[in-house]
Amino acid sequence: MTPRIAVVDYGAGNLVSIEQGLTASSADVVIARDAGAFESADAVVVPGVGAAAPAMERLQTAGLVEPIVEWITADRPFLGVCLGLQLLFETSDEDGARTFGVLEGRTQRLDRAPTLPHIGWNQVERRRSHPLFDGIADGADFYFVHSYAGTPTTEDDDVVLAETEHGGRFVSAVARGNLLGVQFHPERSGDDGLRLLANFVALVRTAGRATADMAS
């Protein structure tokens, strides 16, 4: 089965890299500008950089917020990248935007950072093992470009998959069921980044088989 992955396009930034990275991992990528593209999709990816409020506005205008939240609530395979991870939380301190709210907590500025934005390669240190990082060394370098990071509440802290240090520690990857999010850019992180995307595609394939088994 070649999984079909809908990459959400809301008018900001580079989609070429993530599309190419997923295609290289044998996924069939469809660019989603409205919810229609979700119908035939096995997974949804929300990429993106920048501020939360304009992103939420554009997603709202495209009628994508509710379909995305429903997709995640149904525990269907989802990957949020950078801003796509931050949007999973309830609000963003950056501009007060109300975001998806599927994870408890909020997006906060990296206040103790020696330089902001946090731009460059930094180590992703795992709190627990997860197939998303199969074949990738603990502490491997990934590429970051952001000033804010999603911070789960203490009650929701078990979603944390990995952390990274830049003046203080922040959450650099989350996982709950089929919901995955990374603060770094796997599509810009060389071989380890491509491996992570391939691991995601493999997880989508497994989830698809599980659904098919339940249906049969």
Add this chain to the structure above:
Amino acid sequence: MLRRRVIPCLDVADGRVVKGTRFVDLVDEGDPPELAERYAREGADELVFLDITAAPERRGTLLDIVERTARRAFIPLTVGGGVRSVDEMRDVLRAGADKVSLNTAAVAEPGLVSACARRFGSQAVVVAIDALRDGAAWTVYVKGGREATSLDAVAWAERAVDLGAGELLVTSIDRDGTGLGFDTGLLRAITDRVSVPVIASGGAAGPDDFVAAVRDGGADAVLAASIFHRRIHSIASVKAAMAAAGLPVRATTGVAA
């Protein structure tokens, strides 16, 4: 810990990589996507394309090169040269760039920096500053280093950050293409005053210059062109020197860092 970045710069004119001395005397040095892929493989942390033709009728050529590069090299790409509007920046990002660097247009219309930062986020907006030493200070030049402005480089750097620049690319015109090393005085004057990452550019001759740009200049990243294109030094040897000096660098394939 955040790694110090080594960034090959590809000056692009009419779809080819070129390099001159002090912004003139251009020599053809290869195909951009091909060189980009080679650098990614060799451990470059990021790439910068500076379109130094930047004639409006050539935009299509640049966008095509950006897209072909993004499909081959899975490391971040910054594109500069001739971007004068939010829409032009959007086109370059959609073609596969992660950041756009603004230079002449930012000086001419500082509001463009704010508008681009609002639309795409500060992290996507690099302000490039070409500076020429003038006694104890540095003057900002525009139009590829050909035209002086009345701006002081350090004051302009601070203003650019206030406007929304997420990173500064600081080139010493005096040193560019000379191999005399980076102007660490210029870098230090700027890094002492801003909290965004600063990329050092202009004058790299050998690995020690990269170390000095970070240690003495306070740069977060170091950019060079000719020494990599002409294989005078490899990215690995530069990173090995930085690691030996105690600077955090990302390991490259086949080299311990």
